[in-house]
Amino acid sequence: MLKFERLRIIENLLNENGSVSTSELSKMFDVTEETVRNDLVELQNANKIKRVRGGAFLIEPVDNEVPITIRTEMLQDEKNRIAQIALEYINPGDTIALDSSTTAICLAKLIKEAQLSVTVITNSIINGSILMDSRNVNLIILGGTLRGKSNSLVGNITNESIGKYVINKAFVSCSGLSMPAGPSDTNEQEAKIRESIFLSSEKNFLLADNTKFDFRTVYLISDFASIDCIITNQNVSKEWSDFLNEEKIELRY
Template sequence: MLTFERQDIILSILKQQKVAKLAELTQATGASESTIRRDLSELERKQKLKRIHGGASLPSRKSDEPDMTEKKVSYTEEKRRIGQLAAKLVEDGDSIYIDAGTTTEAIISHIQAKNVTIVTNGLNIIETAIHYGFRTYVIGGYVKTGTHAFVGKTAQEAMRQYRFDKAFIGTNGIDQEFGYSTPDPEEAYIKQLAIEEAQQAYVLADASKLDRTSFTRFASLEEADLITEASEETAEYLEQLSEYTSIEAVKT
């Protein structure tokens, strides 16, 4: 079966039932899971569907980048646990980069190490870091209205002035082949620079980001370790990802 024929079948199934599991799509097309995953990734990049864990759904009319208000009230307990696990990696005297986002923000209140310096591109990170008494540096640039992240040329130039012991990065998608991705190319480039300037980089994500792609890739799986949550539903996919990256996971 040709690629466009498989993809037509996938879209037809989604139009009928709105959501389809990976197993349904492999059975309907006779293709392997890896082939269907590639099809789903391509169709998502064309904005014809939305990947979800274990399958796909029809895209909503909203952007796949929720604003800060939405982020603050979603997966709060999972983010707290992920932040707690990530904070254990911070050591005395570390200079760390904390990416804009609510999952990364959850690290700050759990840091026990002394004399830690934080560099960030997130307005929410600034407020929380200062509240907990950390020496905090902010890169300049344009502030996005949705994610409250500093981006643009000024931010990019500022990033190159720093070196980090560790970088903690947020993501909108984690895919076995496409890697780590996010909707906005400008924000993606800041994430990429942070990873390049860090001795060790970690991507933090709740399970809703697994087996998904977003518009712009900012790193391959090999470029950053993953800190996420593990459950019976995610165990198989995390096992597949572990061939490419080191994974730390909290049990849910």
């Protein structure tokens, strides 16, 4: 297949689905992933798409978050490491909340594999599909309006539902983490859901890989006073270590 034909097909797929995966395009075209990446670079240079690690998505002014189909392929080792540490804090009988982040999806998979007897409250359709056939999990999927980019349920109904539950431990991620503001998100509705989860939980865990530190997005999720523990995949700078000690926030990596 000629290059211009690949570019046309990629553009059509983006218009239909909003995002594309490098690995899937490689298989579809029977070319190397490097060839696909070069194609995506050309489309990005034409200001038609935004490239990310693992693929690309259409540039949309209203919601510029990377679609979940792409985010699931990014930093997989780092997210799995964070999820493994988070699993250590979950005990049989706990009622936990998982947000719609890709790191929480990794944690949901580990909960299923470990056959933990827990109650899981989530606004994530993907987490629900992972845990729906787990005999040991009492699964509660929050209602609301479906947000396609994250396969999550958001809105007033979702926020009101969260407040009706007593949550022992919450596992929430973010788009950015900055001092002294706190964790933030690119989407207002997702930020509100995460804030509501933290407010309803007895102990709050922030799941943040190393790329989230010293990066701030638009919508604040909470302040640092709401966070009990930050789980990441590698050690942080001395500045961050000193700051978290002052805030009395546990750090795990």
